[in-house]
Amino acid sequence: MRKYKKTIIGSSLLLILLLVSCLYPYYGPVDFNKQIFVKDEHGNVIDRAPFPPSEKHWLGTTRNGEELHWLLLYGVKFTLITAFCVAALRVILGGFFGMFLSLWAPFLKSYFKDFFLTMRYIPSILIAFVLMIPIVGAPNDVAISSIVTYQLIILVFIGFPSVTLFVADISDELFKTSFVQSSLLMGAGKIHIIKRQLVPYMRSYGILFTVQQILSTLQITMQLSIFGLFLGGLNRAGVFGYEDASGRQKPASLSNEWAGLIGQNFTEFALAPWIVFAPVLGFFLVILIVNMIKKELEENLNGFEIVKKKGKKKAVSLQSEKHSSSADFVFVEKGRLER
Amino acid sequence: MKQLLHLLIRFGLILSGFLFIFNLPLIVGIGENSIEIHFKLFWDVVKSDLQFLLQIKDAMYLGYIKELDIAGSYQYTMTILIVSLVSIILIAMVVAIFIMLSPEKLKDRLKSGINFFEAVPDLLVIFLFQFFVITLYRATGLKFLQLYGVFGEKPYFVPIVTVSFLPLFLLLQFLLQVITEEQNQLYVHYAKAKGIGRLRILLVHMIRNVFPLIVLQLRTVIWVLLSNIYLVEFMFNINGFTRQFEKIIYRGGDFASLIACLLMLSLPLMVMEAAGWLISKRIKGKEVVSL
Numbered sequence: 001m002r003k004y005k006k007t008i009i010g011s012s013l014l015l016i017l018l019l020v021s022c023l024y025p026y027y028g029p030v031d032f033n034k035q036i037f038v039k040d041e042h043g044n045v046i047d048r049a050p051f052p053p054s055e056k057h058w059l060g061t062t063r064n065g066e067e068l069h070w071l072l073l074y075g076v077k078f079t080l081i082t083a084f085c086v087a088a089l090r091v092i093l094g095g096f097f098g099m100f101l102s103l104w105a106p107f108l109k110s111y112f113k114d115f116f117l118t119m120r121y122i123p124s125i126l127i128a129f130v131l132m133i134p135i136v137g138a139p140n141d142v143a144i145s146s147i148v149t150y151q152l153i154i155l156v157f158i159g160f161p162s163v164t165l166f167v168a169d170i171s172d173e174l175f176k177t178s179f180v181q182s183s184l185l186m187g188a189g190k191i192h193i194i195k196r197q198l199v200p201y202m203r204s205y206g207i208l209f210t211v212q213q214i215l216s217t218l219q220i221t222m223q224l225s226i227f228g229l230f231l232g233g234l235n236r237a238g239v240f241g242y243e244d245a246s247g248r249q250k251p252a253s254l255s256n257e258w259a260g261l262i263g264q265n266f267t268e269f270a271l272a273p274w275i276v277f278a279p280v281l282g283f284f285l286v287i288l289i290v291n292m293i294k295k296e297l298e299e300n301l302n303g304f305e306i307v308k309k310k311g312k313k314k315a316v317s318l319q320s321e322k323h324s325s326s327a328d329f330v331f332v333e334k335g336r337l338e339r
Numbered sequence: 340m341k342q343l344l345h346l347l348i349r350f351g352l353i354l355s356g357f358l359f360i361f362n363l364p365l366i367v368g369i370g371e372n373s374i375e376i377h378f379k380l381f382w383d384v385v386k387s388d389l390q391f392l393l394q395i396k397d398a399m400y401l402g403y404i405k406e407l408d409i410a411g412s413y414q415y416t417m418t419i420l421i422v423s424l425v426s427i428i429l430i431a432m433v434v435a436i437f438i439m440l441s442p443e444k445l446k447d448r449l450k451s452g453i454n455f456f457e458a459v460p461d462l463l464v465i466f467l468f469q470f471f472v473i474t475l476y477r478a479t480g481l482k483f484l485q486l487y488g489v490f491g492e493k494p495y496f497v498p499i500v501t502v503s504f505l506p507l508f509l510l511l512q513f514l515l516q517v518i519t520e521e522q523n524q525l526y527v528h529y530a531k532a533k534g535i536g537r538l539r540i541l542l543v544h545m546i547r548n549v550f551p552l553i554v555l556q557l558r559t560v561i562w563v564l565l566s567n568i569y570l571v572e573f574m575f576n577i578n579g580f581t582r583q584f585e586k587i588i589y590r591g592g593d594f595a596s597l598i599a600c601l602l603m604l605s606l607p608l609m610v611m612e613a614a615g616w617l618i619s620k621r622i623k624g625k626e627v628v629s630l
Contacts, residue, residue, distance in 0.1 A: 114349050115356035121605035123566040127360065130588060130597075134364045157363065222462055223570060262462065266574065273470055280463050291458035 003296070010293040014080060014286070021077035028074060032066035050272045060274040062265065064252075068278045071256050076282070078257035082221065082231055086152060087213035090159040091206055097160075098167025099198065102175065103190050109168055116161035124158050125223045131157075132229045144254070147233040155220070159213055170205060171198055204301060211294045218287055222280075225263030231255060258282055357598070358385050388594045409583060413603060415493050416572070416580035420564055420607060422495075423503035427510055427560060428553075432546075435514040439541060450515060456508040461567055465574060468501045493577060502567045506560045513556050514549070521545050551622055555615045561608050580604065 038047040049065035051057050059068035101109050119127065131154045135147060174180060180197050188196070221231060228234075232255035253260025261279040269276050365381045438449050518541070521527065530540045572579040584600045 111352055114352040115359070117353050118357045118360055121608050122601055123562060123569065125566045125569060126584075126601070126604070130361060131364055133588060154363070219460060222460060223566070226462070226570060226574060269466065269469060270473055276466055280460070280466055283460055284458070284463050287460055288458045
């Protein structure tokens with residue numbers, strides 16, 4: 001009854017994109033066909049980058065003279081991997097913590113909510129901005145690995161409270177259901193309940209969460225890049241031809257990751273819109289694919305729930321009928337329980 | 340007494356959460372090749388921040404914020420927010436009513452069209468509007484749409500349209516979904532059976548019942564609006580409230596100013612939340628009475 005056609009197609013498209021991007025060193029030019037000046041046969045400069053999209057440059061070039069389609073192919077792996085890792089980490093950490101909150105420490109839940117109340121009222125882009133400025137705001141001598149780790153920590157942290165609270169709410173709901181209650185009455189431990197009853201539910205929810213979090217991560221990396229906070233930090237070389245009075249260069253993304261490409265070039269927009277439109281449209285396509293997957297998963301879950309609810313209604317009516325006819329039984333049970 | 344204690348604990352937690360979140364960069368320091376964790380530094384800074392917050396009588400308190408053009412820029416940003424919010428609500432209502440009254444086939448097509456906008460990233464919308472304004476200017480040579488906020492100018496029209504484009508579809512999608520669900524309610528069937536017209540049922544009965552849900556949803560709309568305004572003000576170089584906020588961060592303003600700014604920024608959200616709480620309380624109260 002459940003269909004996963006779109007999910008399979010979408011995820012395989014993304015996988016292919018990722019693979020193609022990972023294999024870039026085997027087929028793509030190392031310098032992205034860098035060409036800043038076009039000279040005629042006498043050596044006079046007749047044109048300079050950025051070049052608009054044409055037969056020679058499919059998507060145009062950047063101001064550095066690098067061809068955009070190679071750049072995009074090279075950079076997409078960082079975007080996708082980051083989005084996926086952040087989303088997965090958020091869901092895994094949030095899932096564990098949320099279940100812990102709802103099963104072992106329900107009293108902590110309201111305190112947890114209060115502690116992270118700020119996150120509810122301040123748009124996450126602002127928080128991410130404040131948190132990332134000290135590390136990524138300017139070029140520094142720190143190793144890339146630690147910058148990336150820091151950024152991942154921040155990105156995971158931003159989404160962590162909401163996922164945790166959501167998981168806690170869901171497992172609270174599940175805990176009230178009759179099947180969990182009855183196994184609790186029969187003496188099942190909490191670990192057992194998690195293993196047998198919550199995890200099977202959480203698996204389908206978890207996938208949906210992950211997809212949702214991928215979406216939000218994509219959005220936030222894109223927004224952060226506008227403020228010059230690129231994934232993987234800044235490139236020392238900067239963008240060609242942009243130096244302010246003190247010789248400082250306009251920041252450029254080190255990884256050539258899509259969000260970074262948007263962020264480093266958005267000021268070019270009035271002159272060379274293609275430099276910005278190419279990565280933004282790329283983002284749009286990826287988001288469209290992810291959204292398609294999300295929708296199908298949601299539909300599946302909802303359909304599942306409707307079926308469940310119908311089943312439940314029947315069960316309830318059956319129960320009430322039984323209940324009225326077996327009053328004696330209840331008495332006996334009560335006496336036993338009191339003893 | 341117990342309630343008071345609880346309230347105090349909550350307040351303390353909110354404050355400590357705030358301090359924790361905004362001092363997080365200090366805990367996770369970056370070393371040459373690894374992530375370092377220093378709790379000591381973090382603790383010291385948190386303590387000094389807290390002390391700073393408590394010195395209300397000091398003349399320097401919020402001194403930084405007084406230098407900036409807070410009142411004017413805040414007014415500007417809030418004007419944009421409120422105008423876009425009101426226009427979003429009005430347009431979404433009208434369009435939703437029209438879509439609900441349109442024939443089935445068209446309705447489905449329109450609905451899927453609206454769902455499509457769910458996936459559009461906000462930056463794409465901002466860039467498209469920018470592109471549109473620039474091409475308009477190039478084609479006609481007339482500068483009737485102000486885009487950038489250079490020389491202290493504060494454009495209204497383009498930012499409002501840009502900012503409210505996506506939230507409009509968000510609200511519209513929600514409205515359609517809610518109204519469609521409401522159509523299966525018994526009272527709607529009853530009214531239909533009584534021979535009341537579709538328009539009248541929709542306008543008089545259903546909108547009234549859907550209204551609380553809309554208020555609850557407006558929180559999300561404001562949230563999206565706020566982050567969009569932030570982006571637009573940065574990208575179009577407009578001297579709005581978020582600019583002041585940035586100045587505070589970049590020039591190392593004090594912690595109290597940061598808190599004050601963030602509080603002012605999240606004020607509309609809190610107002611909306613309060614309104615939602617009041618309304619849901621009223622509804623629940625009614626239900627209790629009716630039971």
